[in-house]
Amino acid sequence: MSLELRNVTKKFGSFTAVDDLSISIPENEMFGFLGGNGAGKTTTFRMILGILESTAGKITWDNKPINYSTSPHIGYLPEERGLYPKLKVRDQLVYLARLRGMEKKAALRELEYWLERFKVPEYLDKKVEELSKGNQQKIQFISAVLHKPKLLILDEPFSGLDPVNVEQLKSAVVDLKNNGTSIVFSSHRMEHVEELCQHLCIMHKGKPVVHGSLKDIKRSFGKKNVTIHADFDLTHLIRYPGVLKLKETAEGVSLQIEGEEIAERILKDIVGKGFIRKFALEEPSLNDIFIEKVGASLE
Amino acid sequence: MLLLNSFWIILFHTFLSKFKTKSFLITTAITLLFVVALTNLTTIIDTFSGEEGKTEVAVIDQSDSLLPIIQEATETLNEDLELVPYKDSEESAKKEVEEGNYSGLLVVDVDSSNLPIATYYTMDIAETSISDNITNGIQMVKSQLAANQLNLTHEQLAKLNEPVSFEKIALEKDAKTEEELNQARGLVYVLLFLIYFAVILYANMIATEVATEKSSRVMEILISSVSPIKHMFAKILGIGLLSLTQLAILMIVGYFSLTSNESLSSMEGFLGFNEVPVSTIIYAAIFFILGYFLYATLAALLGSLVSRIEDVQQMITPMTLLIVAGFMIAMFGLSAPDTTFVTITSYIPFFTPMLMFMRVGMLNLPVWEPILGILVLVATIMILAIFGAKVYKGGVLMYGKSNSYKDIKKALQLTKKE
Numbered sequence: 146m147s148l149e150l151r152n153v154t155k156k157f158g159s160f161t162a163v164d165d166l167s168i169s170i171p172e173n174e175m176f177g178f179l180g181g182n183g184a185g186k187t188t189t190f191r192m193i194l195g196i197l198e199s200t201a202g203k204i205t206w207d208n209k210p211i212n213y214s215t216s217p218h219i220g221y222l223p224e225e226r227g228l229y230p231k232l233k234v235r236d237q238l239v240y241l242a243r244l245r246g247m248e249k250k251a252a253l254r255e256l257e258y259w260l261e262r263f264k265v266p267e268y269l270d271k272k273v274e275e276l277s278k279g280n281q282q283k284i285q286f287i288s289a290v291l292h293k294p295k296l297l298i299l300d301e302p303f304s305g306l307d308p309v310n311v312e313q314l315k316s317a318v319v320d321l322k323n324n325g326t327s328i329v330f331s332s333h334r335m336e337h338v339e340e341l342c343q344h345l346c347i348m349h350k351g352k353p354v355v356h357g358s359l360k361d362i363k364r365s366f367g368k369k370n371v372t373i374h375a376d377f378d379l380t381h382l383i384r385y386p387g388v389l390k391l392k393e394t395a396e397g398v399s400l401q402i403e404g405e406e407i408a409e410r411i412l413k414d415i416v417g418k419g420f421i422r423k424f425a426l427e428e429p430s431l432n433d434i435f436i437e438k439v440g441a442s443l444e
Numbered sequence: 445m446l447l448l449n450s451f452w453i454i455l456f457h458t459f460l461s462k463f464k465t466k467s468f469l470i471t472t473a474i475t476l477l478f479v480v481a482l483t484n485l486t487t488i489i490d491t492f493s494g495e496e497g498k499t500e501v502a503v504i505d506q507s508d509s510l511l512p513i514i515q516e517a518t519e520t521l522n523e524d525l526e527l528v529p530y531k532d533s534e535e536s537a538k539k540e541v542e543e544g545n546y547s548g549l550l551v552v553d554v555d556s557s558n559l560p561i562a563t564y565y566t567m568d569i570a571e572t573s574i575s576d577n578i579t580n581g582i583q584m585v586k587s588q589l590a591a592n593q594l595n596l597t598h599e600q601l602a603k604l605n606e607p608v609s610f611e612k613i614a615l616e617k618d619a620k621t622e623e624e625l626n627q628a629r630g631l632v633y634v635l636l637f638l639i640y641f642a643v644i645l646y647a648n649m650i651a652t653e654v655a656t657e658k659s660s661r662v663m664e665i666l667i668s669s670v671s672p673i674k675h676m677f678a679k680i681l682g683i684g685l686l687s688l689t690q691l692a693i694l695m696i697v698g699y700f701s702l703t704s705n706e707s708l709s710s711m712e713g714f715l716g717f718n719e720v721p722v723s724t725i726i727y728a729a730i731f732f733i734l735g736y737f738l739y740a741t742l743a744a745l746l747g748s749l750v751s752r753i754e755d756v757q758q759m760i761t762p763m764t765l766l767i768v769a770g771f772m773i774a775m776f777g778l779s780a781p782d783t784t785f786v787t788i789t790s791y792i793p794f795f796t797p798m799l800m801f802m803r804v805g806m807l808n809l810p811v812w813e814p815i816l817g818i819l820v821l822v823a824t825i826m827i828l829a830i831f832g833a834k835v836y837k838g839g840v841l842m843y844g845k846s847n848s849y850k851d852i853k854k855a856l857q858l859t860k861k862e
Contacts, residue, residue, distance in 0.1 A: 158857060196664070221664075229657075244454070
């Protein structure tokens, strides 16, 4: 039951929000959807959900078009959080779950399970406006997963949460994935995507600029990072052939290099010049890749 | 099955969550109190005047013979009015009136032709019912005395006083008689008010409701579960159900309060409730429901365009003015229901609910006229619903600062494929 987007384009008048996007999201997986502000992520999500109609192209889930008859199988956490401020948690979550085809009793049972899991069972009869922002977000997350969707779309699920809550939500997301839910998730936080996603896509101005599995993307990127901690000056390495970037850190430098062999040469050259506490060759971070592919125009 | 289901879920959720709000319960309670008070108005007035007891007016009779017959005459007119002979000087009597011991001071005398003349002193010139009673009493006495002077018999006097026989009869075969028209006017007046208030109140409620869902951003979750069009109509019907519930409560309470109150026959007569034409009530129901749908659809459309609740009022003001205009024309039309202006405007859809109802209640229209009015309304509602649903679909996704009617175009563009 994979989600397929084929040559999807969305235009608002003369403005093209999404341009010829083709991605395939395998089932039982977490798919990372990255992009700067205005890259077309939310528009794409809205098209997947059927709120917006695509100008061209096709979106299918399990080889069938997505429409309101499939809505019970889809869960959505919008980037713009939204719940009824004056309604009690119980009333509105049961209402929203029923709209997605769930029985009232089952919804209440499921809601109690989730509140327990997030260690906030006392919120059941509280109004949403009485909760803190972080806790509202938990409730919002529950509203997206309460009806046990097979496809879950999370738009910036972790923004605005403290680290403890991020961990709680992350483990919930991982459990859902392991139980067979396909998850599409967007974030600005590269480390979350790196940690959770097997496949990803980086959008830029409505176009996918990077697309594939995390491993392949990193490998094909080629460039590596080197971190050196030493008690002598290393800044001259910026002029070293094959070194692309140099950043001074508190204890030394971190370099971006063209390939592994450069690291080998650097190590040989600096050995003996002083005490080296650390020399590490690292995979490029997603952050580096993102900045490289999208960055120029973002800065 | 599921699709139909979610419609009812939204409908009843809207209904119940509104029904349970404090503001709704309080409004209903206050209106109920008002209805009970209105239907028991005469009893309430009696209770208060009963406590006050009799009204005493001091009388200084300078003719020494008039007081007993004037007393007799005024007491037949108003038994609560007591004329008390005052023995002291006029000045001290005036002082006592100022101090509130008497409601007024009446000085009577006879003129040169031996007929009564009177002066009435009171603190409260605006209060006319006492002075009217006294005037009428003295007038009766004067007629009697004058008749005696002219040696008229009782029969001759009665003949003089007999009012002229004057009857208005409409030549049109089915036209309503004057009496019927007055009754109809009272009923139509009350029902017009009902339609007016209900439409304003509930259209407002819908616009606010939609704007609340939009501004709290819950809308995006809702319309990813259910189509916006279904959502909009479930909402409109949910609030509609709420309005009917409220009206039903008011009517049941009003009816029982009215029937349990026997002394109200005069009031009933004034409002024309004793012979309620069934057709008027049916037309009121039809035009109420259609009027509600017309304005509710419009309100939902407008509500979907604003991003903040604060802007709702500004957005729906033109719509409210439209309702007010319809109401004003209807009020004017109550006294001139068959003017061309009223006839023409009763076919303008936004005015039809009130004006066509007013005409059908006041005049004997050929059946095709109200039916044509209903058709015009139904057609307009359908067009507005199709158009409104489109705007709504795009409008609920639009967030921005501007809140103008230009946004309708933007909203429509959002729903398009390109």
